[in-house]
Amino acid sequence: NSITIYVYFNFILIIIYLYFQYRTMALVLIALVAALVAAFYLYSTWTFSRFKGTKVPHLKPYPIVGNMLKFFLKKEDALENFGKFYEIFPNDRIVGLYQMRSPTFMIRDPELIRQIGVKDFETFSHHMALANGETDPLFGNNLFGLKGQKWRDMRATLSPAFTGSKMRQMFELVFECGQQMNQYLHKMTAKDGHVDFELKNLFTKYTNDVIATSAFGIKVDSFENPENIFYAMGKKITNFSGLSMSLKFFGYILMPKVMQFFKIKIIDDECGTFFHNLVHETMSVREKEGIVRPDMINLLMQARKGALQHEANEEINEDAGFATVQESVIGKTPIPKRAWTDEEFTAQAVIFFLAGFESVSVALCFIAHELAVNPDAQKKLQEEIDRVCQELHDKQKTLDYEAINQMKYLDMVISEGLRLWPPSPFTDRICNKNYVVEDYNDTKR
Secondary structure: HHHHHHHHHHHHHHHHHHHHHHHHHHHHHHHHHHHHHHHHHHHOOOOOOOOOOOOOOOOOOOOOOOOOOOHOOOOHHHHHHHHHOOOOOOOOOOEEEEEEEEEEEEOOOOOHHHHHHHHHHHHHEOOOOOOOOOOOOHHHHOOOOOHHHHHHHHHHHHHEEEEEEEEHHHHHHHHHHHHHHHHHHHHHHOOOOOOOOOHHHHHHHHHHHHHHOOOOOOOOOOOOOOOOHHHHHHHHHHOOHHHHHHHHHEEEEEHHHHHHHHOOOOOOOOOOHHHHHHHHHHHEEEEEEEOOOOHHHHHHHHHOOOOOOOOOOOOOOOOOOOOOOOOOHHHHOOOOOOOOOHHHHHHHHHHHHHHHHHHHHHHHHHHHHHHHOOOOHHHHHHHHHHHHHHHHHHHOOOHHHHHHHHHHHHHHHHHHHHHHHHOOOOOOOOOOOOOEOOOOOOOOO
């Protein structure tokens, strides 16, 4: 009947209307997604013309990842990724590559590296910073993240903390951690005379205890108490291979402004709060009770009071060994009178932890391996250690800082181990003003 036909007709009209309506919406959505993809593609490749038309040798980059495709696919580690460019262009002082969308010059000439790192250091004084102090107070306020005058002031403030005399004062703290590990090994081998160890785990515990006592002023024994909170937080804050941390680094390298806008921290709140409270409470207790301990917390407290000064009479000893290095001109500048906050000092303590926790344990692992596969070197080192220890015993003395520096072959073993297996295979610098490099064929770049 007519009513049925009318209903069917209206239903068909509705279907037709919805079809065109949703098709239009779908087309708009598709167009919007395509526009966003195109915009992101252009953004990620916008800098890829940096080396075109220049004489800087380089390889063609991939969108988004630049020259780091195999690194992100876990087919190469960082050393292999950069080493590839070193091998491909054997006759060039400078090689161009893209760390994601960031054009980067890789310097492969030792003389140019020395010129950048020493003679022209003023032009290359800053590192590539990810987060800033407002976004991530702990990561952005450390010495590697600061820039400009604030970096100069912090550099000058911390410089006196690393003199030979200050390292000598901390020796007892480090020695105690070595004794803890020694006692643990004797205990574990007492039954059968031997035991299998995962050396990375063993040396990480040792490194953790050294940093805890010498940087943060607390004593822990990670061998007998591997579940202690300091060790747990240390492993968490240095886990840079996890998905969350990888995404954060990926985001900060690719779109730092967006990450900073949303205030995404590299160091999560749990770890940040733990270390901040630890430093703040330790300083407060020492202030109230007048506690003095030869560690980094004490040096930071002295720096805050303006009591930490350069040692003008400390002579440069060419045979000082591996403990100290000669200070730069910037490090010797007068210490500024600046009111540093607990947060800024906590950031320095945290960077000491990040710099030492993984790198020292990795270095010890490789050196132990090299000694195992080179028994002649192991024997020679053992003979030197035994000789020095016997001399100390004859004089009724214990092992001290000066005795360690007498072990020249130990210095050589550690130096060679670090040369063969550097824990950090590369470093970075930001050029803060125009800089001209003369190439071998007198071409300026």
